[in-house]
Amino acid sequence: MTDLLNRHSFVELGARQRAKALLDTGSYRELIDPFQRVMSPWLSRQGVVPQADDGVVIAKGTLDGLPLVIAAIEGNFQGGSLGEVGGAKIAGALELAAEDNRNGVPTRAVLLLETGGVRLQEANLGLAAIADIHAAIVDLRQYQPVIGVVAGSVGCFGGMSIAAGLCSYLLVTREARLGLNGPQVIEQEAGLEEYDSRDRPFIWSLTGGEQRFNSGLADRYVADDVAQIRQQISQLLQQGLPAAQRSRQADYYLARLAALDAAPQIEPATVRDLYQGERP
Amino acid sequence: METLSFEFPAGQPPKGRALVGCVGSGDLEVLLEPGTAGTLSIQVQTSVNGAEQRWQHLFQRLFQEQTPPALNIQIHDFGATPGVVRLRLEQGFEELGHD
Numbered sequence: 261m262t263d264l265l266n267r268h269s270f271v272e273l274g275a276r277q278r279a280k281a282l283l284d285t286g287s288y289r290e291l292i293d294p295f296q297r298v299m300s301p302w303l304s305r306q307g308v309v310p311q312a313d314d315g316v317v318i319a320k321g322t323l324d325g326l327p328l329v330i331a332a333i334e335g336n337f338q339g340g341s342l343g344e345v346g347g348a349k350i351a352g353a354l355e356l357a358a359e360d361n362r363n364g365v366p367t368r369a370v371l372l373l374e375t376g377g378v379r380l381q382e383a384n385l386g387l388a389a390i391a392d393i394h395a396a397i398v399d400l401r402q403y404q405p406v407i408g409v410v411a412g413s414v415g416c417f418g419g420m421s422i423a424a425g426l427c428s429y430l431l432v433t434r435e436a437r438l439g440l441n442g443p444q445v446i447e448q449e450a451g452l453e454e455y456d457s458r459d460r461p462f463i464w465s466l467t468g469g470e471q472r473f474n475s476g477l478a479d480r481y482v483a484d485d486v487a488q489i490r491q492q493i494s495q496l497l498q499q500g501l502p503a504a505q506r507s508r509q510a511d512y513y514l515a516r517l518a519a520l521d522a523a524p525q526i527e528p529a530t531v532r533d534l535y536q537g538e539r540p
Numbered sequence: 541m542e543t544l545s546f547e548f549p550a551g552q553p554p555k556g557r558a559l560v561g562c563v564g565s566g567d568l569e570v571l572l573e574p575g576t577a578g579t580l581s582i583q584v585q586t587s588v589n590g591a592e593q594r595w596q597h598l599f600q601r602l603f604q605e606q607t608p609p610a611l612n613i614q615i616h617d618f619g620a621t622p623g624v625v626r627l628r629l630e631q632g633f634e635e636l637g638h639d
Contacts, residue, residue: 274562294559294571307541309587309616311563312571336564 268486271435273411275332278372278411279319281486282330282493287321290350295502299361300343302382308380311337316346318353324494327367329357335374335414342420347389354396354406358454359394361403368404368497369397371427372411376442377418390419397426401505405429407496410436410469411484417442426507429496431480432469438477454525465528475535542589547595548603550580552559553610558635561628568617568625572632586617598622602629609636 273281274472279286292298294312303310315337319330331350333340342350348372360367379387397406408427410416416424421440424430432438443457443505457460465471473481480492516534520526553574559597561569562581575581580603584595620628 294569295573304541304585307587309541309563309585309618311569312559314615315563334562334564336562336567338563438636464575 267484270486270489271433271484273486274336275317275334275372275374276319277317279317279330279332282370282490283319283321283323283339283536284325284412289320290317291320291353297499298345298349300345300379300382302385303338303344306381308338308381314343314345314349315340316342316349318349323368323370323490323497326494326497326498327360328370329353329367330372330536332372333375333420338379340373340414340441341377341379342386342390342393343379344385344389346379347386347393351389351392351396354393354400357394358400360404361400364525367402367415368403369406370493371397371406371408372422373416373424374411374414375410375416375418375420376419377454382389387419390415390423393420393423394426397423401426401428401501403414405497405501407493409489409493410438410478411489412436412469415439415442416466425477426505428502428505429499430478430506431482431492431496432472432478433482433484433489435484436466436469437464438469438472440498443467466531471531474532479537542584542586542592544584544586544592544595545582546582546599548580548582549574550578550607550608550610551618552577554636556633556636558636560632560635563616563618566619566621566624568615568620568628570628570632571614572636573612573614575610577610580608580611580613582613582615584615584617586615587619588617594622595625598625602626608633 291478299310300314317332331353336369354369357367366521380504400406405428408424408430415437417439421438443463447457472478482488482492557573559571561567562567
């Protein structure tokens with residue numbers, strides 16, 4: 261009980277509050293802040309109310325003294341969807357961090373991912389921006405770790421789940437979900453019999469943070485607590501680059517998938533056994 | 541979606557600016573910035589059509605209790621109830637006081 265009272269939930273914080281909670285006190289500086297009104301030019305035209313920061317907060321500062329840029333997605337605005345502006349903000353921040361590294365400033369990056377993926381109202385522009393984000397992560401991660409955090413409650417889906425997969429390290433909580441397609445999309449394609457998107461325990465058993473961590477697809481599994489999440493991120497930042505990027509181990513995962521018998525309904529334990537095997 | 545404009549008499553502009561809320565379901569985002577002395581102007585972009593009178597009454601009731609500072613307020617509303625709107629505005633005024 262005292263444990264519960266002493267906890268300070270990270271999941272309940274908005275994007276800006278999350279970025280502030282992670283950075284050293286007094287070091288927070290926002291780039292393209294909401295008062296600059298760099299908003300989506302596409303939403304109003306389609307009758308959708310825009311947000312002044314387009315749902316993406318870019319913050320620079322330090323974490324335990326290390327130079328850091330944070331890109332935080334606001335999951336409550338349009339499901340954390342990425343359009344032209346928000347996507348360009350994240351890609352630009354990562355590109356500038358890589359540029360910093362080439363100029364001798366060791367800027368690291370943390371991505372706070374609460375997103376359903378591309379914003380359908382901005383279709384191709386959103387997809388192009390997400391491709392830019394992917395390229396920027398791959399560029400920056402040669403110099404410094406790029407850490408993805410999926411805390412919940414939106415989760416991380418679509419093109420941005422690929423971004424999560426490209427990160428040097430991925431940190432998840434029990435609230436997190438990670439998947440290429442969201443539950444409703446899978447239900448629509450596979451049918452209710454196979455995948456009931458309203459069955460929450462079932463959804464979390466397959467795509468939830470605990471399952472992803474136990475399957476070796478995430479590097480840290482942390483409680484929903486600001487102090488613990490901050491401490492784990494700091495540790496990963498100090499650890500430097502991983503011995504091998506997960507996304508470079510495609511051959512290992514493909515070989516494992518090839519060995520899978522897809523005829524019976526797949527259980528969460530099947531996935532864990534499949535991916536855990538002999539770890540690369 | 542509708543865009544509405546309002547103007548009210550006001551005092552002096554504050555020093556700082558503030559942002560509260562989020563364009564999430566049943567919520568709104570309020571940006572408060574210093575305006576010209578004597579005038580409070582509000583621009584509302586809302587997902588709910590036909591609610592101009594409701595906004596007018598809400599603002600009137602709030603500002604007749606106390607003369608507001610001179611501000612340019614921009615609101616992005618995603619279907620917030622009058623109670624939520626009032627709470628967010630009061631939160632915004634309080635944040636201005638902190639700077």
